[in-house]
Amino acid sequence: MKLFVSSLVTLCALALFNNYTNAAPPIVPAFEYGTLYLVGYSRQLNHSKWQCVSSSYLYQNKTTKWVHRNLRLNYHNGTMWLPWMLEFSIRNESYDLILRVNMTEELKNLSAKNRYVIRHYDWSSVLLSEEIDSIHNPPPCTLWTTSYDGSTLSKYIKNFFSALCPQPTYASFYPESGCF
Structure with a gap:
């Protein structure tokens, strides 16, 4: 019985894998045109000196498949909020759901x-x-959306x-307090 169940699970996994690899890559907002806004995060990621975090699409290098985006935020220097911007690159190297960052x-x-x-x-978020190390210790998250x-x-x-x-x-x- 155990052999039957494990064979059935293996067969299902192979069927799903074959169907998934033949499918088109997922359409994820991070790889598309437009701006994404940070609207949620795990509390441990809170940084009181940052606000108004967003990311704008710049372009995609068709050869390397890296998508170039701007990270924009307001940074508190101790006296006032100042705008700050950084260009970064991301890509999905295969059709899995891993977003790779070109580290700087x-x-x-x-x-x-x-x-x-x-x-x-989904289409807008x-x-x-x-990465998940353990089911007993869930990793921190960020939630991004187009509005x-x-x-x-x-x-x-x-x-x-x-x-x-x-x-x-x-x-x-x-937006009324200086967010872009």
Whole structure:
């Protein structure tokens, strides 16, 4: 009986794998045109000196497949909020749901990782997390969407965010207070 069950599981896995590799790559907002706004994150990622975090699409290098984006945020220097911008590159190297970051010294200084798991996505949002080390210790997450106020977030992705991310917190994005 155990052999039958394990054979059945293997057969299902092979069928799913074959269907998935023949499919088109996933359409994830991070790889498409437009701006994404950070609207949620795990509380441990909170940085009180940052606000108004967003990322804008710049272009895709057709040869290397790297997608170039700007990371924009307001940074508090101790007296006032100042705009700050950094160009970075990402790509999906295969058809899996791993987002690879082309690491730079500036990104390392921001504690960025070189790989993120795309936990869920739809046409207007993407939920990213660090790689999963253990089911008993869920990794921190970030929730990005195409609308700064989160109005395009579906109930489905909000549920994913609440269930998968430790201490989920929604971020405020204030266009009237200097957010771009």
